[in-house]
Amino acid sequence: xxxxxxxxxxxxxxxxxxxxxxxxxxxxxxxxxxxxxxxxxxxxxxxxxxxxxxxxxxxxxxxxxxxxxxxxxxxxxxxxxxxxxxxxxxxxxxxxxxxxxxxxxxxxxxxxxxxxxxxxxxxxxxxxxxxxxxxxxxxxxxxxxxxxxxxxxxxxxxxxxxxxxxxxxxxxxxxxxxxxxxxxxxxxxxxxxxxxxxxxxxxxxxxxxxxxxxxxxxxxxxxxxxxxxxxxxxxxxxxxxxxxxxxxxxxxxxxxxxxxxxxxxxxxxxxxxxx
Amino acid sequence: xxxxxxxxxxxxxxxxxxxxxxxxxxxxxxxxxxxxxxxxxxxxxxxxxxxxxxxxxxxxxxxxxxxxxxxxxxxxxxxxxxxxxxxxxxxxxxxxxxxxxxxxxxxxxxxxxxxxxxxxxxxxxxxxxxxxxxxxxxxxxxxx
Numbered sequence: 001x002x003x004x005x006x007x008x009x010x011x012x013x014x015x016x017x018x019x020x021x022x023x024x025x026x027x028x029x030x031x032x033x034x035x036x037x038x039x040x041x042x043x044x045x046x047x048x049x050x051x052x053x054x055x056x057x058x059x060x061x062x063x064x065x066x067x068x069x070x071x072x073x074x075x076x077x078x079x080x081x082x083x084x085x086x087x088x089x090x091x092x093x094x095x096x097x098x099x100x101x102x103x104x105x106x107x108x109x110x111x112x113x114x115x116x117x118x119x120x121x122x123x124x125x126x127x128x129x130x131x132x133x134x135x136x137x138x139x140x141x142x143x144x145x146x147x148x149x150x151x152x153x154x155x156x157x158x159x160x161x162x163x164x165x166x167x168x169x170x171x172x173x174x175x176x177x178x179x180x181x182x183x184x185x186x187x188x189x190x191x192x193x194x195x196x197x198x199x200x201x202x203x204x205x206x207x208x209x210x211x212x213x214x215x216x217x218x219x220x221x222x223x224x225x226x227x228x229x230x231x232x233x234x235x236x237x238x239x240x241x242x243x244x245x246x247x248x249x250x251x252x253x254x255x256x257x258x259x260x261x262x263x264x265x266x267x268x269x270x271x272x273x274x275x
Numbered sequence: 276x277x278x279x280x281x282x283x284x285x286x287x288x289x290x291x292x293x294x295x296x297x298x299x300x301x302x303x304x305x306x307x308x309x310x311x312x313x314x315x316x317x318x319x320x321x322x323x324x325x326x327x328x329x330x331x332x333x334x335x336x337x338x339x340x341x342x343x344x345x346x347x348x349x350x351x352x353x354x355x356x357x358x359x360x361x362x363x364x365x366x367x368x369x370x371x372x373x374x375x376x377x378x379x380x381x382x383x384x385x386x387x388x389x390x391x392x393x394x395x396x397x398x399x400x401x402x403x404x405x406x407x408x409x410x411x412x413x414x415x416x417x418x419x
Binding site: 005039043044051055072073080084086090094205209211215216217218220222223225226227228231 | 404
């Protein structure tokens with residue numbers, strides 16, 4: 001018994017550690033770890049993962065809020081879309097076949113791998129468009145000399161549309177959808193990359209929380225799995241965030257991409273062969 | 276983000292008040308989140324510890340049942356509360372998980388109150404929508 005419980009915790013520690021180090025979050029790794037290694041049904045893995053995403057994001061976002069990198073107005077506006085998507089996704093997760101979830105998960109893994117390779121900063125937008133200006137979404141970031149640099153925001157409808165998709169994938173697949181959120185804010189709305197990452201971190205907990213509440217209220221989060229996983233992922237994520245400043249992330253990036261592609265192949269194979 | 280919470284939609288808000296809001300937000304958000312997180316973690320550690328101390332293969336049989344596809348266990352919240360007080364490990368862990376989900380709820384509720392204090396009605400509306408969405412999720416989970 002202790003072997004199973006200990007094994008689950010260790011698996012979750014590993015997923016949380018790699019998730020924090022890669023910047024993709026624990027959910028991306030804990031769902032396949034539970035499905036492939038622990039032979040847990042996809043639906044139970046999604047419920048357990050959503051809870052662990054809530055646990056890790058709560059700690060991760062605190063520093064960003066404290067240091068002023070999080071754009072709270074952008075977060076609150078876009079959370080309208082992600083929460084709508086997450087509740088819909090979590091509801092749908094209880095009504096679609098596991099192989100569809102596994103296939104979608106494989107596709108999201110490939111998207112995350114692509115994002116890990118192509119992550120790049122966009123230039124600061126000097127002025128917001130009319131809607132963003134009305135909603136006062138612009139902000140300031142400190143540069144190296146601690147002088148604030150102003151940035152503008154644009155294309156709120158485009159960003160919100162992608163955020164709706166990010167919410168649906170979060171609720172359906174038990175992940176934070178951080179990669180999609182950063183793409184929406186960085187590429188579509190032209191926020192600086194660090195502001196996008198910090199704001200995404202802030203939002204992930206709320207998005208995953210919306211999905212987790214549906215699962216919990218439905219009684220679909222098995223305590224025997226979710227309890228040890230939540231504790232393990234939190235410990236792993238804490239350790240990962242401590243190691244991160246000293247790690248050569250650029251060198252590790254190739255390793256993360258290989259892991260993501262292997263997970264995509266395995267999950268895709270499971271989906272198509274009906275294992 | 277020095278002006279993250281100043282508002283064009285509010286009444287006249289002085290820069291002193293805006294700085295005060297930022298100070299409140301930055302000081303109290305981490306404290307609020309950490310307090311809930313610590314309470315949830317303590318409950319989870321107790322629950323998982325009791326799971327590990329269970330004898331007679333109770334944990335293994337539950338784990339195998341989940342592997343076999345028995346995932347759903349929707350119980351009335353009154354029963355869950357009684358089992359938690361009675362020391363049932365699985366009920367304690369479920370309670371811990373519920374407390375954990377209060378973190379995002381509390382975060383949004385905190386921003387909601389701040390925007391009300393600023394009389395920034397557009398963002399009060401956005402945060403109210405997010406809060407309503409979270410509550411709707413609970414209702415949907417109970418009935419769907």
